[in-house]
Amino acid sequence: MINxxxxxxxxxxxxxxxxxxxxxxxIPEHVxxxxxxxxxxxxxxxxxxxxxxxxxxxxxxYDLIPAVKPQIAMYEQFGIPGLAAFKKTVDYCKEKGxxxxxxxxxxxxxxxxxxxxxxxxxxVQVGSNTFAPFDEDFVTVNPYLGSDGVKPFIDxxxxxxxxxxxxxxxxxxxxxxxQDQLIDGRxxxxxxxxxxxEWGQECMGCSYSYVGAVVGATYPEMGKVxxxxxxxxxxxxxxxxxxxxxxxxxxxxFNEDGLGAIVNSSRGIIAAYKQEKYxxxxxEAFGDASRAAVEDMIADIAGALENR
Amino acid sequence: MINxxxxxxxxxxxxxxxxxxxxxxxIPEHVxxxxxxxxxxxxxxxxxxxxxxxxxxxxxxYDLIPAVKPQIAMYEQFGIPGLAAFKKTVDYCKEKGxxxxxxxxxxxxxxxxxxxxxxxxxxVQVGSNTFAPFDEDFVTVNPYLGSDGVKPFIDxxxxxxxxxxxxxxxxxxxxxxxQDQLIDGRxxxxxxxxxxxEWGQECMGCSYSYVGAVVGATYPEMGKVxxxxxxxxxxxxxxxxxxxxxxxxxxxxFNEDGLGAIVNSSRGIIAAYKQEKYxxxxxEAFGDASRAAVEDMIADIAGALENR
Numbered sequence: 104m105i106n107x108x109x110x111x112x113x114x115x116x117x118x119x120x121x122x123x124x125x126x127x128x129x130i131p132e133h134v135x136x137x138x139x140x141x142x143x144x145x146x147x148x149x150x151x152x153x154x155x156x157x158x159x160x161x162x163x164x165y166d167l168i169p170a171v172k173p174q175i176a177m178y179e180q181f182g183i184p185g186l187a188a189f190k191k192t193v194d195y196c197k198e199k200g201x202x203x204x205x206x207x208x209x210x211x212x213x214x215x216x217x218x219x220x221x222x223x224x225x226x227v228q229v230g231s232n233t234f235a236p237f238d239e240d241f242v243t244v245n246p247y248l249g250s251d252g253v254k255p256f257i258d259x260x261x262x263x264x265x266x267x268x269x270x271x272x273x274x275x276x277x278x279x280x281x282q283d284q285l286i287d288g289r290x291x292x293x294x295x296x297x298x299x300x301e302w303g304q305e306c307m308g309c310s311y312s313y314v315g316a317v318v319g320a321t322y323p324e325m326g327k328v329x330x331x332x333x334x335x336x337x338x339x340x341x342x343x344x345x346x347x348x349x350x351x352x353x354x355x356x357f358n359e360d361g362l363g364a365i366v367n368s369s370r371g372i373i374a375a376y377k378q379e380k381y382x383x384x385x386x387e388a389f390g391d392a393s394r395a396a397v398e399d400m401i402a403d404i405a406g407a408l409e410n411r
Numbered sequence: 412m413i414n415x416x417x418x419x420x421x422x423x424x425x426x427x428x429x430x431x432x433x434x435x436x437x438i439p440e441h442v443x444x445x446x447x448x449x450x451x452x453x454x455x456x457x458x459x460x461x462x463x464x465x466x467x468x469x470x471x472x473y474d475l476i477p478a479v480k481p482q483i484a485m486y487e488q489f490g491i492p493g494l495a496a497f498k499k500t501v502d503y504c505k506e507k508g509x510x511x512x513x514x515x516x517x518x519x520x521x522x523x524x525x526x527x528x529x530x531x532x533x534x535v536q537v538g539s540n541t542f543a544p545f546d547e548d549f550v551t552v553n554p555y556l557g558s559d560g561v562k563p564f565i566d567x568x569x570x571x572x573x574x575x576x577x578x579x580x581x582x583x584x585x586x587x588x589x590q591d592q593l594i595d596g597r598x599x600x601x602x603x604x605x606x607x608x609e610w611g612q613e614c615m616g617c618s619y620s621y622v623g624a625v626v627g628a629t630y631p632e633m634g635k636v637x638x639x640x641x642x643x644x645x646x647x648x649x650x651x652x653x654x655x656x657x658x659x660x661x662x663x664x665f666n667e668d669g670l671g672a673i674v675n676s677s678r679g680i681i682a683a684y685k686q687e688k689y690x691x692x693x694x695e696a697f698g699d700a701s702r703a704a705v706e707d708m709i710a711d712i713a714g715a716l717e718n719r
Contacts, residue, residue, distance in 0.1 A: 111584030112662050124523075125535070145536030176523045180530035181537075182544030183498060187491050212583040214651075215432075215484045222488035229435070229489075230443075230452030234489030245518065246556040248581050273556050275520040280557030284599065286592040287432075290718065291599070295589065338612070341520075 104240045104266045105315070105337060106256065108202045109362060111169030111280045117358070117401045118205060120339070121164060121370025121393075123157050125175040125250070129374040130156045131386035136249035141305060143287030144403055150184035153177075156389075157192045160373055161199060164397050170202040172339075195378075198376030202338065208270065209254050217255035224256070224265040239298055241266040243317060246295050253302060261306050268312045269302075271295045271329060274319025292325065296332040303336050309372035311337050311363065318356065320348025320366065327355035330363070344371030344400070350407035361408060372396045412548045412574045413616035413623070417670060418509045419477030425709045426665070428512060428647070429472060429701075430677025431465050431500060432482040434609045436466045440692035454663070461485075464697075465500045468681055469507060469697035472705050478510035480647075482673055487669050501547055512647065513547030518560050521577040525563035531660060532564070532573035549574040551625060551647070561610060565622065569614050570640035574621045574645075577610075578604045578639060581651030582627025590718065600633065604640040611644050616683065619645050626664065628656025628674065634661035646672045652679030652708070658715035669716060 105394040112118050125133065129153050138152035161171065173196075178189035186365030196203050222236045223229050244256050246269050256267050272282055272292040282292045290330035296316065312335045319325050320342035330338065338356050342348040343366050375381045375396035376389040384392035420426050435443065438460050446460035469479065483700050486497035504511050517527040529535050531545045552564050554577050560623075566573050580590055580600040590600045604624065611620030620643045629652035638646065648662050650656040651674045664672035683689045683704035684697040692700035 139538055146542055149537045176526035180526040180535050183495050186494055189675055211516055215482055218488040219485035227488050229457045230447055232452045245553050245555055247553055248583055249585035251583050251585040275556055275559050277557035277559040284594040313672045
């Protein structure tokens, strides 16, 4: 799947991923109204609004982008109907040829991680039948439990040709509280980065590993160091746009080949119509506003890479 | 909810929690067959088998125990139908007066953690209606992202009188890989324990905090230290039984009042009928085997606490 991701990135010339993290407050009135008219002001109604919102954004942007990253929490907060909308979104994006990164940040002891891996990127056996329950292409994984919490995900990756992004240095303000703590003079995130590099060597694609890393756009200097520690890991970079990261901060996340990083923007794309810059599209044409925001993001990053 | 947990523990005299982590391989043939006859060898069939299995175990043990801990991964691996069985299990256990600890190990940046907290222990607004999507009483939380990933869970706890168990030192063999790394001469898990203590002071119940900790039974010496660092945190102790922990290892997780810890056993209870010790019950009476295993576990821990 890492080969598919690299191929999609080369084809689109866009090392970006659209974060499908729909809050109800992002979804235009007319979309909500229609969904509530059909399903009531219920969890099912909210899930329908989310699904219709996602579908419009995907329809208006899929030809420009290599991948999407639905954040499962935003669906899980609407219970079972929300999770059904997550699954519907995953399936639809795959039909459109997009690589789907399930942002699930799971991680547990061995047998439990194995169950998560099975459910999200693997296949489960029921009697004589086999099912791929959520069937994302990549998932994000939390490393706090160490190797035996990560290995079951790697095993499933190898078997199913899927991929991982392991949390190394997250984009949030307090990520340093534990991740930056010095161990023999070096921060914990470097130690995690070294492990990612080690795990990744076990399962290499053509040019990059199935095992990638998450490093926040908000910490460009750390990205520079981590890029060297994990030369074969694709870096998923959250924190662009709404969280404060800009194209010029991102150049060091990329390798010399212009590959090796994929930058996520969620709110900045999916709620673009709410920004002054794209307000002229209006709420009715929110998908067109998202398309314009995608084009601007691609140009921003391309410009930064050219000028490095 | 911490007050309810303490009250249930005092009432039953059993500082234990039954981990409802059903693997299909634990579920007796006759239960699977019946479910598959009705729903086919499908995700729905697997979910029905899990639900019937859980219900029998709960029916046979609920009067002896204060709480259950369903591990969501074991349900998530069967997709949407599996998660519906999780929800059904949560609801049923609450009807039976049990405290439900959702073992979800979520944790993300602020706004995303807020969505998880809303979905699992909070309420979500849809139009003019409000829903409690999963409605567990406690959830487990991964601290790798630091305070701003944990605070949204605490905010919802305060509002809804729910509780948390934050991963401090996990029970698995490789937990030390990152958690034991020394920072200024002290292991990372102690630093996390200090934070748990600090977070917990913000939301105290009658005698213990809403914010508890997870510390594995497999590391009793570390439990002793952490007990002192977090005097007001209830400690959820996984790793008893199948993972290797025994009653005598657990005494230091408790405070002098005999409270402060709750010990989990999953496989050792729910798949008891598969052990030689309880084999005479037979697969048909698997619930009775679980009841006997619960009684033995209570006696083991009570004995260890008396002899300390």
